[in-house]
Amino acid sequence: MKQLFPLPHVMGFVFSLILSLVALAVVYFDLSYTAGMTILLITAIVQASLQLLLFMHIGENSDRSTLYTNIAYALFVGVVTILGTLFTMVWGYN
Amino acid sequence: MKIDHSLPLEYSTEENRLKVLGFWIFLGAEIALFSTLFAVYFTLANRYGNGPSAKEIFELKPVLIETFLLLTSSFTIGLGIHAMRLGLKKAMMTFFMITLVLGLGFLGVEITEFVTYVHEGATMQTSAFLSSLFTLLGTHGAHVTFGLLWGTAILLQVRKHGFTPETANKSFIFSLYWHFLDVVWIFIFSFVYLKGLM
Numbered sequence: 010m011k012q013l014f015p016l017p018h019v020m021g022f023v024f025s026l027i028l029s030l031v032a033l034a035v036v037y038f039d040l041s042y043t044a045g046m047t048i049l050l051i052t053a054i055v056q057a058s059l060q061l062l063l064f065m066h067i068g069e070n071s072d073r074s075t076l077y078t079n080i081a082y083a084l085f086v087g088v089v090t091i092l093g094t095l096f097t098m099v100w101g102y103n
Numbered sequence: 104m105k106i107d108h109s110l111p112l113e114y115s116t117e118e119n120r121l122k123v124l125g126f127w128i129f130l131g132a133e134i135a136l137f138s139t140l141f142a143v144y145f146t147l148a149n150r151y152g153n154g155p156s157a158k159e160i161f162e163l164k165p166v167l168i169e170t171f172l173l174l175t176s177s178f179t180i181g182l183g184i185h186a187m188r189l190g191l192k193k194a195m196m197t198f199f200m201i202t203l204v205l206g207l208g209f210l211g212v213e214i215t216e217f218v219t220y221v222h223e224g225a226t227m228q229t230s231a232f233l234s235s236l237f238t239l240l241g242t243h244g245a246h247v248t249f250g251l252l253w254g255t256a257i258l259l260q261v262r263k264h265g266f267t268p269e270t271a272n273k274s275f276i277f278s279l280y281w282h283f284l285d286v287v288w289i290f291i292f293s294f295v296y297l298k299g300l301m
Contacts, residue, residue: 012189013182013185013186013189013191013194014182015182015185018178018181018182018185021178021181022174022175022178025174025178026171026174029170029171029174029292032292032293032297033167033297035297035298035301036163036297036300036301040301042301045298045301046298049293049294049297049298050293052293053289053290053293053294056286056289057286057289057290060177060282060285060286060289061282061286063181064177064178064180064181064278064282065278065279065282065283066184067127070114070120070123070124070127071114071120072120072124075124076124076127079127079128079131080127080130080131080134082131083130083131083132083134083135084134086134086135086138087134087135087137087138088138090135090138090139090142091138091141091142091145093142094142094143094145094146095142095145095146098146099145099146
């Protein structure tokens with residue numbers, strides 16, 4: 010029974026629940042917009058990395074450098090899409 | 104077909120390794136897809152016109168239930184893959200079934216949430232904010248729905264054929280898909296719901 014629940018997985022799960030609770034703080038406490046967004050960004054990115062590295066086993070693949078390049082490129086495209094859209098559609102008018 | 108026994112089954116042939124790599128490239132494209140939907144939502148989030156704003160319609164309780172269900176399902180499918188590597192068919196199938204049930208629960212809560220919104224007069228046609236919200240959540244929900252069908256099909260194959268390089272590879276790739284949906288949900292949870300309620 011014990012071998013079915015490897016410790017890293019259990020710890021990862023508990024840690025992601027804790028991170029979700031930390032993110033909840035932005036709703037319950039009266040934080041400034043900057044402070045709230047900083048907390049959300051950090052907790053979301055840590056949680057996403059946890060999934061990627063621990064549960065998705067990205068590091069164990071023999072093509073791992075190709076994988077990292079591909080995912081890094083996809084994230085770059087994603088960030089440019091989101092920030093670029095905000096820059097041209099929202100921030101430019103403030 | 105050359106099988107390398109020093110590796111887990113899902114990587115054991117050249118074809119399997121390439122399939123896993125190919126799936127990661129697909130996930131890269133999915134990241135780009137969801138980024139465009141997030142970009143639209145962030146642009147239109149405050150354009151609610153005469154309709155309700157995010158703060159008025161979002162409710163914390165169903166969102167927390169959805170988050171808990173999806174996080175747990177991501178954990179159980181991870182345990183399923185771990186059991187598969189130990190060669191435990193029954194344990195693997197149990198974990199996959201728990202995953203699918205949790206996924207179904209997530210979908211049930213999300214559909215209830217959509218029905219509540221529509222009853223409150225917040226439909227896709229009401230405002231730019233709601234159009235972009237339903238598009239983003241709906242695309243994620245459609246992915247989960249597809250995942251439920253896909254996961255069921257894989258379970259049936261594992262039950263019939265046991266662990267072979269093919270079924271192990273399919274199960275592993277499905278687990279990557281499921282974890283990815285959880286990652287997308289984390290961003291929806293943080294930057295749609297929590298930011299909207301802030």
